[in-house]
Every structure is written in structure tokens, then in C-alpha cells.
Amino acid sequence: MTLLQVRNLTTQFFTDEGVVKAVDGATFNLDKGKTLCIVGESGCGKSVMSLSLMRLIPEPPGRIVQGEIMFNDVQGERDLLKLSNEEMRRIRGKRIGMIFQEPMTSLNPVYTIGNQIGEAIALHEGGSNKQVKERTIRMLELVGIPAPEQRMREYPHQLSGGMRQRAMIAMALSCTPDILIADEPTTALDVTIQAQILDLMRELQRELGMAIIFVTHDLGVVAEMADQIAVMYAGKFVEVGTAQQIFNDPKHPYTQGLLKSIPSFEKGTEGKRLPTIPGVVPSLSNLPMGCAFADRCEKVKDRCRGEAVSEDPCNVGRLVRCFYA
Amino acid sequence: MVNERQTYASMIWRQFKKSRLAVVSLFVVAALVVIALLAPFIANERPILMRHAGEWSMPIFDKASLTLSELDVIKDSSSGDLWFINPPIPFGPTTYDLDSVLSPPTKKHLLGTDGDGRDIVSQLIWGSRISLSVGVVAIGIAAIIGIIFGLLAGYFGGWADMIISRLIEIMTCFPTFFLILTVLAFVGPSIFNIMVVIGITGWTGIARLVRGECLKVRGRQFVHAAVVSGARDGRIMWRHILPHALAPVLVSVSFGVASAILAEAALSFLGFGVPASTASWGSMLSEAQEYMDIGWWLTLVPGSAIFVTIMAYNLIGEALRDAIDPNMKT
Amino acid sequence: MSESLLNIQNLTKGFPIRGGILGREVARVQAVRGVDISIDRGEVLGLVGESGCGKSTLGMLILRLIDPDAGKIIFDGQDITTMPQSKLRPIRKSMQVVFQDPYASLNPRMSVGDIIGEPLLVHKVTSSKERRDRVMDLLKLVGLNEKAYGRYPHEFSGGQRQRVGIARAIILTPKLVIADEPVSALDVSIRGEILNLLEDLKDRFSLTYLFISHDLKVVEHISDRIAVMYLGQIMEMFPASELCEARHPYTQALVSAIPVPDPDAKRERIVLKGDVPSPIDPPSGCSFHPRCPYAKDVCKSQEPQLDKYGDGFFAACHFIDEMKAHSVGSELASK
Ligand SMILES: Nc1ncnc2c1ncn2[C@@H]1O[C@H](COP(=O)(O)OP(=O)(O)OP(=O)(O)O)[C@@H](O)[C@H]1O
Ligand SMILES: Nc1ncnc2c1ncn2[C@@H]1O[C@H](COP(=O)(O)OP(=O)(O)OP(=O)(O)O)[C@@H](O)[C@H]1O
Ligand SMILES: [Mg+2]
Ligand SMILES: [Mg+2]
Numbered sequence: 004m005t006l007l008q009v010r011n012l013t014t015q016f017f018t019d020e021g022v023v024k025a026v027d028g029a030t031f032n033l034d035k036g037k038t039l040c041i042v043g044e045s046g047c048g049k050s051v052m053s054l055s056l057m058r059l060i061p062e063p064p065g066r067i068v069q070g071e072i073m074f075n076d077v078q079g080e081r082d083l084l085k086l087s088n089e090e091m092r093r094i095r096g097k098r099i100g101m102i103f104q105e106p107m108t109s110l111n112p113v114y115t116i117g118n119q120i121g122e123a124i125a126l127h128e129g130g131s132n133k134q135v136k137e138r139t140i141r142m143l144e145l146v147g148i149p150a151p152e153q154r155m156r157e158y159p160h161q162l163s164g165g166m167r168q169r170a171m172i173a174m175a176l177s178c179t180p181d182i183l184i185a186d187e188p189t190t191a192l193d194v195t196i197q198a199q200i201l202d203l204m205r206e207l208q209r210e211l212g213m214a215i216i217f218v219t220h221d222l223g224v225v226a227e228m229a230d231q232i233a234v235m236y237a238g239k240f241v242e243v244g245t246a247q248q249i250f251n252d253p254k255h256p257y258t259q260g261l262l263k264s265i266p267s268f269e270k271g272t273e274g275k276r277l278p279t280i281p282g283v284v285p286s287l288s289n290l291p292m293g294c295a296f297a298d299r300c301e302k303v304k305d306r307c308r309g310e311a312v313s314e315d316p317c318n319v320g321r322l323v324r325c326f327y328a
Numbered sequence: 329m330v331n332e333r334q335t336y337a338s339m340i341w342r343q344f345k346k347s348r349l350a351v352v353s354l355f356v357v358a359a360l361v362v363i364a365l366l367a368p369f370i371a372n373e374r375p376i377l378m379r380h381a382g383e384w385s386m387p388i389f390d391k392a393s394l395t396l397s398e399l400d401v402i403k404d405s406s407s408g409d410l411w412f413i414n415p416p417i418p419f420g421p422t423t424y425d426l427d428s429v430l431s432p433p434t435k436k437h438l439l440g441t442d443g444d445g446r447d448i449v450s451q452l453i454w455g456s457r458i459s460l461s462v463g464v465v466a467i468g469i470a471a472i473i474g475i476i477f478g479l480l481a482g483y484f485g486g487w488a489d490m491i492i493s494r495l496i497e498i499m500t501c502f503p504t505f506f507l508i509l510t511v512l513a514f515v516g517p518s519i520f521n522i523m524v525v526i527g528i529t530g531w532t533g534i535a536r537l538v539r540g541e542c543l544k545v546r547g548r549q550f551v552h553a554a555v556v557s558g559a560r561d562g563r564i565m566w567r568h569i570l571p572h573a574l575a576p577v578l579v580s581v582s583f584g585v586a587s588a589i590l591a592e593a594a595l596s597f598l599g600f601g602v603p604a605s606t607a608s609w610g611s612m613l614s615e616a617q618e619y620m621d622i623g624w625w626l627t628l629v630p631g632s633a634i635f636v637t638i639m640a641y642n643l644i645g646e647a648l649r650d651a652i653d654p655n656m657k658t
Numbered sequence: 659m660s661e662s663l664l665n666i667q668n669l670t671k672g673f674p675i676r677g678g679i680l681g682r683e684v685a686r687v688q689a690v691r692g693v694d695i696s697i698d699r700g701e702v703l704g705l706v707g708e709s710g711c712g713k714s715t716l717g718m719l720i721l722r723l724i725d726p727d728a729g730k731i732i733f734d735g736q737d738i739t740t741m742p743q744s745k746l747r748p749i750r751k752s753m754q755v756v757f758q759d760p761y762a763s764l765n766p767r768m769s770v771g772d773i774i775g776e777p778l779l780v781h782k783v784t785s786s787k788e789r790r791d792r793v794m795d796l797l798k799l800v801g802l803n804e805k806a807y808g809r810y811p812h813e814f815s816g817g818q819r820q821r822v823g824i825a826r827a828i829i830l831t832p833k834l835v836i837a838d839e840p841v842s843a844l845d846v847s848i849r850g851e852i853l854n855l856l857e858d859l860k861d862r863f864s865l866t867y868l869f870i871s872h873d874l875k876v877v878e879h880i881s882d883r884i885a886v887m888y889l890g891q892i893m894e895m896f897p898a899s900e901l902c903e904a905r906h907p908y909t910q911a912l913v914s915a916i917p918v919p920d921p922d923a924k925r926e927r928i929v930l931k932g933d934v935p936s937p938i939d940p941p942s943g944c945s946f947h948p949r950c951p952y953a954k955d956v957c958k959s960q961e962p963q964l965d966k967y968g969d970g971f972f973a974a975c976h977f978i979d980e981m982k983a984h985s986v987g988s989e990l991a992s993k
Contacts, residue, residue: 019342044845045816149932163933164709193708193872195930198915202929220846223917246921264850265919266879276857277850277879283815336767336810549763553826556721557777558750567776571767 005075006181006214007033007056012070014048014055017063021288025051027238029070030314030322031231033182036208038215040225040246042261043235044284049218050104052235053184056216057101058083058091074098076181097127100175102168102185109171110159116143116170117155120177127178142173147203165196172203179211186218201227222265226250233322234258237295238287243322254319254328256300294325302327340575343651350647353640360637364456371450373420375399375412382409395423419447421454421607430623440625442615448629451607455630458608459637462523462592463585469527471581474534478573479565481535482542492539496532504529505591509600517600526588534580541573575652582645586638593634609634662696663834663866664720669693669729671712671719675938685938689715691890692729694964697834702860702867704881704898706874706912708934712890713870714758717836720868721755722746734833751781754827758839760819764811770797771807774825781830796825800855817848821855828859836868841876853880874901874912883970886912889937889945892964895972905981906973908946944976952977 009031016023025048033039041049054060055067072083076098083091095101103109111119120139124130130138143151146169159167168188175183185204189197201224208215217228225232225246232249234242234257242255253259260280282299291297293308300307306326315321317328344350369376373395374387387393394402396418403410419425419437429445431437439448481492508525515521545551546569554564595601596610609630616626671690674683689712697703707713718724720731722738731739738749754777757763764773775793778784784792790807797806800821811819820840827835837856841849857880860867871877877884881898886909894906901913911928930949935941941948947957954977962974975981 044847163936165933193934194874194915195708195911196933197917198927198929201917202927221917222846222919226919226921226923227917229921250919250921261847262919264847266850266853266875267919276854279850279854280847281851283817283848549757549759550765552718552721552723553755553757553763553823554765554776555723556750556753556755557780557826557830558747559776559780560747563780567768568765571765 004035005032006035007075008071008073009033009056010071010073012052012055012072013068014051014060014065015068016065018288023288024238024290025065025287026055029233029240031233031240031243033214033216033231035181035214036212037230038208038217038228039231039233040217040219040229041233041235042219042222042225044220046284046287047235048238048287049220049235050186053101053186053216053218056083056184057095057099093127096123096175096180097178098180099182099184100178100180102171102175102183102188104187104190110167112159115156115158116162116174120155120170120174123174124177138177142177143170145176145207146170146173147199148173164192165199168192168196168200169203172200172207176207176211176213180213182214182216184216184218187220188217189224190219190221197224204228222261234261237285237290239295239324240322241296241324248321254317254323255296255325256302257296260299336575340648340651344647347643347647347650350643353643353647356636356640357644360456360640361460363453364460367453367457370415371417371419371421371447371453372415373397373418373423376415378410378412380410380412387412388415395420397423417447417450417453419450421451422446422605423450430619432623433625439629440623442612442623442626443619446607448612448625451612452609452629452633454607455609455612456633456637458519458602458606459589459592459634462519462526463588463641465523466526466530466588466592467581467584469524470530470584471534471577472531473528474531475538475570475573475577477531478535478538479542479570482539483546483561483565483569489539492535496535499529499532502529505594508591508595509598512595512600517595517602519602519606522592522595522601526591530584530588533584534577537576537580538570538573541576542569545569545572575648579645579649579652582641582648586641586645589634589641590638661698663699663701663734664868665696665730665732666720667694667730667732669716669719669731670727671715671724672727687937688890688940689937690719690726691940693887693890693892695885695892695895697866697868699833699866700864701883702869702881704877704884705868705870705887706872706877706884707887709872710934710937711887712937713872713887714838715890716887717755717838717868717870721753721836748781751777751830752833754830754832754835756820756823756827756835756837756840758842760816760823760843761811763823764819766811769808769810770802770814770822773811773822774829777826777830783830792829793825796829799859800825801851815848816844817852820844820852824852824855824859828863828865831863832865834866834868836870838870839872840869842871842873849876856880874916889935889940891945891974892972893946893974895964895970897970900970903968903971904973905967905971905978906975907950907952907981910981911949944974952981 009029012026012029014026016025029052031039041052043049051060056072060067067084070084073080074083083094110116117139120142121135124135124138139155140151143155148154148166148169162170189200192200204215219225229246232244232246233240234249234255236257242249242253242258249258250262253262263278264280266277280299285291285295285298291308293310294312297303297307304327312324312326315323316326317323319328363370368388372388374393375396376386376388378385378387385393396414399412423446425441425445425447428437428441430443431441433440437447441447477492481489507529511525512521551564551568554568592601592608593610593613596608597614599614601610602608612630613627616623619626669690670692672686672688675685675687676683693716695703705713719726726739730737733749733753736749738746771793774796775789778789778792793807794804797804802818802821811822814822840856841852844852853876859865869877869880878898878901884896884898884901885892886894886906888908894904894909896904911930914928928951932949935948943959944957944962947953950957956976960976962976964972964974966972967978
């Protein structure tokens with residue numbers, strides 16, 4: 004079942020330097036129980052994308068200028084962008100949960116974690132104090148925090164990074180949302196802790212059947228988590244496909260470059276030069292008319308610079324924004 | 329290159345410009361500086377340029393030459409060879425026009441005269457020199473002391489920090505104004521003493537600021553990089569740390585200038601300031617007391633001048649502070 | 659002159675945590691606990707470990723940016739452990755650093771030319787004209803445009819800034835460069851370029867690197883030898899090319915935790931239980947024992963020493979001889 008249908012979502016920031024086209028015409032579907040990974044370099048618009056879905060873009064300077072976000076649950080299909088603020092508030096947290104990039108800044112340092120999770124539960128589910136407390140403990144148990152009765156009385160700074168991130172996940176999951184948006188939930192963590200968290204998320208997904216939008220720039224993490232992958236470059240999706248399609252048969256030159264530039268453990272690659280993508284990402288407030296990747300692309304031809312690229316000019320059968328895929 | 333070329337200073341200026349009031353204030357301050365510098369040419373009892381008996385002279389720089397009123401007398405009697413240019417305000421700050429004592433604003437005396445027949449506009453213009461120099465010199469002294477102490481405390485920490493921080497605490501506990509009064513009672517009131525005393529009592533704010541900035545920057549990696557490259561402490565403080573503290577110091581300086589001007593006015597008002605023969609805004613106010621009920625212009629004019637100047641410096645300081653707000657960019 | 663360029667013995671550093679109104683020391687973060695390492699001339703030693711395990715502290719100790727509590731640092735045949743800063747200054751020429759954060763490591767108020775040229779100025783090596791020429795040469799060498807000379811750091815992207823940082827580090831042609839996570843803050847597509855640049859410069863100026871990172875893949879790519887650090891101690895050391903032969907349970911867990919960019923890879927993972935313990939109160943015995951799947955009683959009470967267990971292999975583990983090289987490693991290598 005398709006839970007979320009995003010069409011042509013466009014978010015811009017109106018700044019002194021000009022209009023920043025942070026998300027430009029994003030289109031995708033998200034199915035129940037599946038994971039969509041959004042990958043891309045720093046500043047390409049991943050966080051703005053996830054905030055737009057939650058309608059949390061700071062306004063001004065930002066604004067969602069067009070598009071629709073069709074959300075389909077038991078109550079039927081509706082466009083999140085057309086809901087009133089009050090209706091949207093009820094969807095946030097309850098139907099769509101979110102985990103932020105930096106766990107320390109998104110937990111309130113003056114309340115215990117038990118307080119914060121309990122508040123989310125009380126707000127959306129209600130129930131007596133005792134019920135809320137029991138549920139809080141169950142959530143903390145679920146995300147693998149040992150001795151939850153004690154831990155829930157602690158403040159965020161008393162927890163380690165991994166614990167905090169788990170508390171964030173517990174908070175996001177406390178109302179069993181249909182969709183979980185996770186914005187680089189493991190980037191600030193160590194590999195061994197990251198492995199724990201990824202395991203946990205997959206397990207919870209299996210158990211609760213929720214859909215996940217997972218934002219990251221680590222292709223390794225993507226390979227572990229994704230069913231669908233959207234590769235983002237300078238505010239636009241440049242390639243969308245299943246995990247197998249993207250990793251085994253990448254079509255867009257940017258995707259190909261990204262995959263090649265990760266060092267691997269393969270024997271005989273030590274000391275060899277790494278393949279690279281030359282050049283830098285263009286500024287989002289001053290994008291070229293044609294393909295934004297043109298200046299860094301090996302296959303670039305005149306057409307790439309002169310003409311806007313449609314979603315699938317080569318008829319690959321999925322979104323591949325390249326004339327010469 | 330990601331951004332277009334833009335230095336830190338130009339970034340601050342761009343933010344600063346957004347505040348209309350601050351830009352106006354900047355013009356006010358600039359105008360005051362120009363007026364203070366050109367005071368002898370604007371308001372003087374002697375001609376700017378004179379030709380007499382075939383010789384050119386600039387009487388404004390010659391205290392022995394004839395004043396305008398004296399020239400008026402000989403003008404008719406002497407031969408045709410007398411020519412001179414009047415300053416726009418043909419009165420010095422100590423020209424006693426005995427024909428119009430306590431005159432309200434008239435065509436001749438645009439803002440009236442005081443009880444001794446001195447022209448108010450002229451006094452105002454000359455008084456701005458005192459205000460300006462007190463502001464600049466006193467805060468200059470304060471800034472130098474503050475920067476040095478702040479750097480030493482913040483960079484070396486330990487004992488240096490201990491001593492300087494305690495000193496700052498002690499200094500801030502004293503009621504500065506009364507400290508100044510006491511000191512002046514010993515060393516005697518003069519404009520120089522006032523500047524020095526305001527300077528050496530006013531450095532604590534800047535020192536604290538520089539110290540804080542220093543602590544913030546000292547742990548940054550580029551400072552480590554400088555240490556690793558073998559740079560000496562002096563160089564690190566001067567090249568790597570001070571430039572970061574400069575913008576906030578500038579903010580503090582513009583507030584400081586305002587309070588120094590106010591302090592000078594208050595001191596002069598109380599009679600501890602410049603000698604009575606020198607015109608200053610504070611002494612004008614002080615003298616106006618006697619004629620409170622009949623000479624409204626006597627208090628209104630210097631009072632407004634002080635008000636406008638202090639407002640201008642404070643507005644500039646505030647706009648600067650907003651412009652360097654670290655939340656916006658570093 | 660000894661064979662190794664840098665030799666550190668039993669290096670130890672703790673940071674006091676002060677509390678209470680009197681600012682008394684209430685506890686101590688034991689950041690580096692008795693580390694022995696030696697680096698040969700022309701070698702790249704990779705240092706990996708999780709966040710907070712003391713990698714940067716070790717780097718700062720070697721650079722004498724902080725003073726050790728105990729131990730010895732012998733650089734280029736000289737004991738610099740307690741050398742006063744004034745005597746250290748000439749030695750600093752041959753010991754440089756590249757930092758992790760390309761935004762924090764360049765003074766935003768100085769132009770790129772001044773930043774790169776500063777070491778020359780400080781050591782009064784050249785006239786100002788020569789200095790300019792040297793900086794220009796170096797700009798070209800690290801792949802920056804000559805126009806960069808008069809520009810300020812904020813006008814550059816992260817990768818370009820890191821090039822500036824590298825240029826500053828090598829302008830005095832040092833012997834040892836400590837690279838503290840030089841690519842961790844960069845995007846994947848730029849990482850490769852910087853790693854390639856570091857390798858080119860190493861060959862060209864015969865540099866020696868201590869390459870610090872938390873990313874085992876990056877370390878494996880660039881290093882000759884790898885040291886694995888955990889809670890302020892070295893757990894294992896081995897030749898980089900033999901990563902899959904490394905047997906310490908922590909190294910194996912690290913290897914298996916790395917996500918592999920292949921959706922079809924089915925692998926057996928070792929997911930460690932629990933968190934990294936606090937360096938304020940490190941566990942008794944082997945510091946890894948609370949998370950180690952093979953821990954026995956002796957691990958809780960007795961601290962293992964870093965012992966040789968093969969040609970070029972060293973590990974601090976009581977049961978290293980019973981450990982097998984994990985299947986994950988060999989599986990990765992066979993792919
Ligand atoms: N409040 C804002 N005002 C102006 N521009 C903004 C604002 N928030 C984001 N942007 C711009 O939008 C673009 C996308 O930012 P975003 O945070 O989505 O990047 P990201 O892909 O999440 O990067 P990262 O991997 O670093 O988190 C950036 O160029 C950023 O400068
Ligand atoms: N100046 C300091 N004062 C107190 N504690 C410190 C200080 N510097 C580092 N520490 C502590 O020492 C430990 C080791 O820190 P260090 O920065 O060396 O870790 P690291 O391995 O470099 O981690 P990362 O990968 O996050 O850079 C940490 O627990 C840290 O909190
Ligand atoms: Mg982001
Ligand atoms: Mg570090």
C-alpha cells in the first residue's frame with residue numbers, strides 16, 4: 004500500500020544572496036513497511052526535504068512553493084500541504100515521527116528523557132499517568148536501553164551519544180507512527196554503535212510495519228537499509244531506483260562516481276589512487292540552467308548545459324536525470 | 329570558490345547598513361567630527377582671511393590680531409585697503425557681546441547668548457571639540473589597557489588571569505563616577521586629567537570582553553596550528569586572537585565613547601571639569617542653571633547636543649552589535 | 659640516529675574534571691593510558707578507534723600541544739617529552755599537523771596566502787618575495803588556483819580549505835605529519851581527492867604520517883600499518899594489508915560493523931552489546947571485557963599486555979592464540 008505520494012515538492016529559501024532552491028521538484032512514493040533512503044552530499048537539501056515533509060520549514064526565509072504530499076492512512080488520502088496547522092500538528096509525532104540529525108540539540112536539556120517521551124505519549128495517546136509511565140518504560144526497553152526505570156529519570160547530558168539517539172528513537176516511535184523520518188540518525192555515532200542502531204531500526208520496522216525515510220550520505224548505510232534509493236544532487240533527485248538498481252546498475256554519472264569513490268576492502272586496492280569526482284557542488288542560489296552536475300561530469304556535452312533535464316530523457320524506466328545515461 | 333568575494337568587514341557593513349537609524353547616526357557623528365575639526369574656521373571672533381596694507385594674513389591663527397568688533401571700528405576710518413572674510417559665525421566661544429546679554433535666539437545670535445553675552449552656537453561648536461577629544465582619548469586609553477590586560481588574562485590563564493580578573497572585579501565594584509571625582513579632587517580638574525582618569529577607570533569592560541573572546545578562540549584549531557608552526561605567544565595573540573576580538577571591542581568602544589562624553593558633561597556640570605574659560609557642553613549646562621527660569625535656550629541647546637551625540641554613538645554601537653551577531657555568521 | 663622517526667613509550671594523559679565550589683579535582687578522564695608506538699621513517703601508521711578513545715589527545719601529546727602525565731616521546735633521536743617550548747620551536751619545523759575540521763583550522767581573518775606562508779615567516783626562512791613564490795608553488799602543488807592567494811577561507815569549500823591546511827602543514831617540508839581525521843568532515847566525493855593528494859605529497863617529500871581516523875576503510879587504504887585504539891590503549895597493531903588476519907575481538911567487531919555498499923552482501927555481523935565505557939572510570943582488567951563476546955574471568959581482573967602474536971602482529975588479549983581471524987574479514991577480501 005502506498006502511504007505517501009510526493010509530487011513535485013519544491014522548497015525555497017529567500018535570502019540576501021538570492022533564492023536558494025533547496026528542494027526542487029522532488030517526486031517519489033513510499034510504501035508501507037519499506038525504507039526509502041535519500042543520499043546526497045552535504046548541503047544538497049536532504050534535511051530541508053525531510054523538514055518539508057513535516058511542514059517544519061522556518062518561514063520566513065523558507066517556503067514550500069509548490070507540490071503535494073498525499074498521505075494515505077486509515078482516514079483516507081489527504082494532502083498534507085492543505086491541512087490546517089492544527090490538523091498537521093496531530094499528524095506530526097502521531098502518524099509521522101521524526102529523528103533529527105543531532106540528538107543533543109533535539110532533546111530538551113532541562114527535562115528528563117522520561118518526561119519528554121511521556122509528554123509525547125500523553126499528548127497523542129492520552130491515558131492515566133500510570134499508563135503513560137508504563138508505556139514510556141516499554142518504549143525505552145524496546146530500543147534497548149537497560150534499566151529503563153532508572154534511565155528515564157536521567158537528563159540528556161547524562162546519557163552517551165548512542166543512548167541519546169535511542170531515546171530519540173523511542174520518542175519518535177512512542178506513538179507507533181506509520182512513517183518514521185530519520186535524518187542522519189547515525190552520523191554522529193561510532194560504527195559499532197551505528198551497527199546497533201541500524202539493527203534496532205530494522206527490527207522495529209519488522210515488528211511495527213512502519214515505513215522509513217532514511218536520510219544519509221553514507222552509501223554503506225544505504226546498502227544495509229534501503230529498499231528504494233533516491234540520489235539527490237543540488238536540490239534535485241538525479242536518480243531513483245531500487246537498491247539493486249542503484250548499486251548494481253547505476254545510470255547517472257553522479258551515482259556512478261559516488262559508488263566508485265568509496266574506498267573498499269578489496270585486496271589489491273591499497274595504495275592505489277581512488278577514483279574521484281573533480282570539482283565542487285554549485286551554489287544552490289546560483290544554479291546553471293542545464294544539468295547542475297555538468298561541470299563535474301566526464302560525459303558532459305553541450306546539450307547538458309543548454310537544456311533543463313527532464314526526469315527520464317533516456318527512457319530507462321525510472322527517474323534518471325541525464326541525457327546520456 | 330563558493331561565495332562571491334566578501335570580507336568580514338564588508339559583511340558587517342552590509343548588515344550595519346540595514347539599520348537606517350544607525351546610518352543616520354553615523355552621519356551625525358561624522359558631521360560632529362568635521363565641525364569639531366573645523367571649529368576655528370566656523371566660529372571665530374577673527375576673520376578667516378584678511379588683506380591689510382597689501383599683506384595677506386589669517387588672523388584666526390594669530391591671537392594678537394584684531395577681532396572682528398575691533399576691525400568694525402577701524403574699518404570706516406582706515407583707507408580702502410582693508411578686506412576680510414568673516415567666519416560663518418562671527419563670534420568666538422569667549423567673545424563677550426555686551427550689547428546682547430541673555431539674548432534669546434535672534435538673527436545675530438542664532439541660538440541666543442548666555443549671561444555673559446557669549447554666543448551659544450559658537451560655544452556649542454567649540455564645546456564639541458572637548459566632547460570629541462574626551463571621548464576618543466579616554467576610550468583610546470581604556471581600549472589599550474583593556475586589550476592588553478584581556479589578552480594576557482585570556483591567553484596565559486593561571487596567575488595572570490587570577491590577578492587581572494580580581495582587579496577587574498575590584499574595579500567594577502567601585503562606583504566609577506565617584507572614583508573619578510575623588511581622583512580629580514587630588515590631581516586637579518583639567519581636560520587632560522579627565523581623559524586619563526576616565527581612561528584608566530573604564531577599561532574593565534573591554535578587558536573582560538577580550539578575555540572572553542581569547543578563551544573562546546584559544547582552543548580553536550587554527551591557534552593550535554600556529555603553535556605547531558612554531559609561532560611565539562606574541563604573534564599568536566596579535567595575529568590570531570586579537571582580530572577576533574576587534575569587532576566586539578568596536579561595539580564596546582562606541583558605547584564607551586557615549587558614556588565618556590556623558591561623564592565629562594556631568595563632571596563639568598558639577599564644576600569638576602574643564603576650567604570655566606573653556607567652553608564645554610557640560611559647563612554650558614552648569615552655567616545655565618543660574619538662568620533656569622528666563623533662559624530656556626541655555627539648557628535646551630547643550631542638553632540636546634549631548635542627547636543627540638550620545639544617542640548617535642549608542643545607536644551605532646547597537647547596530648554594530650547586531651551586525652556581528654555570531655548567530656548569523658562567523 | 660635510530661631507525662624510527664617517532665618513538666613513544668608508556669605515554670599517559672588524564673584531564674582533571676573539576677567540580678564543587680572550590681574547583682577541586684573530582685575525577686579524571688583517562689584519555690591516553692600507557693601507549694607505546696613507534697613509526698619508521700617514510701611509514702604511514704593509521705590510528706583507528708571510536709570517538710573519544712583518545713586519538714586526538716595522543717596526536718596533541720606528540721605535538722606537545724599538551725603535556726603528558728607520564729611516558730616518553732622521542733622524535734628524530736631527541737627526547738622532547740619535557741623540552742621547554744623555546745627549545746622546541748626549531749624542532750616544530752619537522753613536525754606538522756592537518757586537522758579534522760577544515761572550518762575551524764584556518765583563521766577566518768587571514769588570507770590564504772598569509773595562512774600558508776605563516777610557518778615560513780615564523781621561522782624566518784625566506785624573504786617576503788621568496789615566501790610568496792613558495793606559497794604560490796605550494797598552491798599549485800595542492801591543486802589550488804594562484805588566485806586563492808589573496809582570498810579568505812570562507813570563500814572556499816571544505817575540500818579546498820583542507821588543501822590549504824595541507825599546504826600549510828608541508829611548506830616547511832616536515833618529517834612527520836600528524837593527520838587528525840583529515841577527511842572525516844568531507845563529502846564522499848571529495849574525500850578521495852584529498853587522500854590522493856596526501857599520498858602524492860608523501861611520495862614527493864618522503865613524509866611520514868600518523869594518520870588518525872575513525873573510518874577503518876580510509877585508514878586501511880592509506881596506511882602501511884594500523885593501530886587500533888580503545889579507551890586510551892592500543893588494542894592491536896598489524897600490517898594494513900593483513901586486515902583480515904587481525905584477530906583481536908574488538909578489531910573484528912569494528913570490521914564487521916562497517917556497512918558495506920552492497921545490498922546483496924549477506925554477512926554475519928558481530929554486533930557488540932552496550933556502549934563504549936566512560937574513560938573516567940575505565941573497566942578493570944582488559945578494558946574491552948564488558949563488551950567482548952569471548953570475555954572470561956581472567957579478562958576482568960588482569961590487564962593484557964600488547965604482545966607479538968605473528969609477524970608484525972601485536973595484540974593486547976589474553977586469548978589471542980585461541981581467536982580465529984573472523985570470517986567477515988576474509989569474506990570481504992574475497993569479494
Ligand atoms: N534557514 C535557512 N535559510 C537559508 N538557507 C537554508 C536554510 N536552511 C537550509 N538552507 C539551505 O538549504 C540547502 C540545503 O540544506 P540541508 O540542510 O537540507 O542540507 P543537507 O543535505 O541536509 O546537508 P547535511 O548533509 O550537511 O545535513 C543548503 O544550501 C542550505 O544553505
Ligand atoms: N581538554 C580536555 N579536558 C577534559 N577532557 C578532555 C579534554 N580533551 C579531551 N578530553 C577527553 O578525553 C577523551 C579523549 O578525547 P579525544 O579528543 O582524544 O578523542 P578522539 O579519539 O580524538 O575522539 P573523536 O573521534 O571524537 O575526535 C574524551 O573522553 C574527551 O572527552
Ligand atoms: Mg542535514
Ligand atoms: Mg579527535
